[in-house]
Amino acid sequence: MKRRILLGVALVAVLGVGWLLYDQGSSMPDAKSDGTASTATADGADAMPSASQADAAPQAQDIVDFRMLDLDAGWFRYADGAIMVTEDGGVHWRPAGPDWREPVDEDGTGAKEADGDAEKLADEVERAIRAIEAAYTEFLPGETIDYEGRQLAVKRAQPVSGQIGWALAAEGSGLGMPLLVTVDGGQTWHDEVTADLRARMEEEKNRREGRAEEAALYGSPELARKAIKPGWTLLPDRTFPGDVVLVRHGEPGELEWQGKTYKLQPYKAGYFTYLPISRSMEPGLYEIGDGRLIVEEKEFKTQHLEVSKQMESMRENTERIQADQEKVGAARANSAATFLFDSEFIVPLEGRLSTPFGYTRYVNGKLSNSHMAIDLAVPQGTPIKAVNDGGVALADELYLSGNTIYLDHGLGLFSQYAHLSELQVAAGDTVKKGDIIGLVGSTGFSTGPHLHFAFWAHDVPVNPDLFVETTPFQWLKESA
Structure with a gap:
């Protein structure tokens, strides 16, 4: 848990690095200091010079270099050394102030050795995030680009994220504005950032934020890198x-x-x-x-139960059993279309494991079924906790399972709690992990007080042991 908290803190720190470098190292005065031509907008900013506007610019104002720090921040340099910076992805450009310094590339070279667990984890997260973003990059720079049917030589090109990239046409291109942007992987190029292009950038920003948020779920930066891929x-x-x-x-x-x-x-x-x-x-x-x-192969053990003839006869009432199955099936048919939890599952109670998952069960010497749950033997009235956040899909008295609760955890995953003496939630309720939802009992087909605890995935019973003190996002394992 401590490492997971550190991972979340590290992600926040890494996501802020690019912006902090830009914000601390640049100044945004309202007026130009180098006399270059620009288009003033209503808010006093300068729009990215278009090709037509830049045609009349003197040769000394040719763009010689550029760099985008992320989808928002970047800079370019004129031949006379004047610097223009942007904080909205190239929609507006402003002259850099006298205190501006070119940000150092974050390529890891010459980096100070991390000191302490938090800094080391932040370094691991940063490397993992870079690897993840590289896997989602769909623009590979070449020596030329196709701009309005012309093949232009490229002086420098930079992928930024997904299908978004920038390129600086080489001298002799004939373009008034040689700094071009693509949002479709290089199929088309533009000499100004329109509202439509900026909208595409915002969509990519949301995807990047989603990848960073998802990375925190996997338990380690290495597993995040392994999991998050196209x-x-x-x-x-x-x-x-x-x-x-x-x-x-x-x-x-x-x-x-x-x-x-x-x-x-x-x-x-x-x-x-x-x-x-x-x-x-x-x-x-x-x-x-x-x-x-x-x-892989797995063997399941066998269990033999002896019950009274009256209890055994309960299993012969197929009409009531079928009616309950239809009721449960209808409840499990409506699952949230997203994960309803964001932390590890807990055990519903502490008790003696009387029947493990998967046992082949015989009742009074006759083959009955496979016990696709775990039974925890505890005293009557023991409180039962919700194993994670979710919604109450069903809380009702059923024929064989007695007082029964199904919690929906999203995407077709349900936890089941059966044979309760008392229900303390109702269908439609929302519960948080650790909430008391009922009390242990021996209702239905039961030989004594215990909790019958199960998980169901898309109407198939699955092993509850997989969920204890973990989440499905952490089922991925480190490489051997």
Whole structure:
């Protein structure tokens, strides 16, 4: 938990580095000091000189170099040494003040060695964020660009983010404004930043912020770099029958899995769904997009229960059982289309594990079913906590499971609490992690006070042990 807090702090620090460098190292006077031509706007700023405006500029005012620090801040230098700076992605440019200094490239060379856990983690985060952004860069600079049907030699080009980049045409281009911008990966170029271009930049800023926010969920910078990429990510990529996998992709879409279609839902910078691994799934290698999932072999033990004939006869009332299944199915059919939690899951209570997950169960010597939950034996009336944030999808008395609660945690994931003596929430309620939702009992088909605790992913029961003191974002493991 301490490392996760440090990771969040480090992300905030890294995101602020570019702006701080610019803000502390530049001054924005309202009037030009070098006499160069510009277009004044209503707010006193100077619009980016267009090609037509720059045609009449003297040769001494040719642009010789530039750099964008991010999607907002940047500068360019005229041949006579005058500097123009922007803080809105090139919509407006202003002359740099006398105290302005060229920001140092953050390429890691000559950097001071990090001192302390927080600084070391900040360095790791910075490297991870750069690697993530590099994976999403869709503009690769070349020696020439196509500008309005002309092939122009490039003096310098710089990708900024996604499909956004800048290029400075070489001498002899004939352009009055040789500093050009692209927002479509270099297919088209522009000599001024219009409202439409700036809107594209704002969209990319939102995507970058989403990637940075998502990076904090994975537990370490290395795992964030491994997870956040344009293709498919499987969390984890090795699993067992009865488990569940979180799938991430960089684009929206659907996924076919074991005869069912799962829609990828947007969250932060990615698109996600859960894939349940049924208890009966054969071990082997399965392809998911460009990812490979390995399902390993697992053996499940056997449990024998002896119950009274009256209790055994409860299982023969198929009409009531079917009615409850329809009620539960309807409740689980309406799941939030996003994650409803942002922290680790907790255990609902502390108790003796009387039946682990996946046991093959025999009742009075007859094969009954697979126990796709865990049973925690505790005294009658023990309070039960919500294992994470969510919404109450169902809180009702059912025939076999007794007083039962289903909490929706989003994207088709539900936690289940059964055989309760008392319900302390109602359908439609919103709960926070740790809230008391009910009390332990022995209602329904039960041989004594205990909590029957389960997780369901897209109507398939999955192993609750996977969630304890972690989140699905942290199921990805470090490289061996």
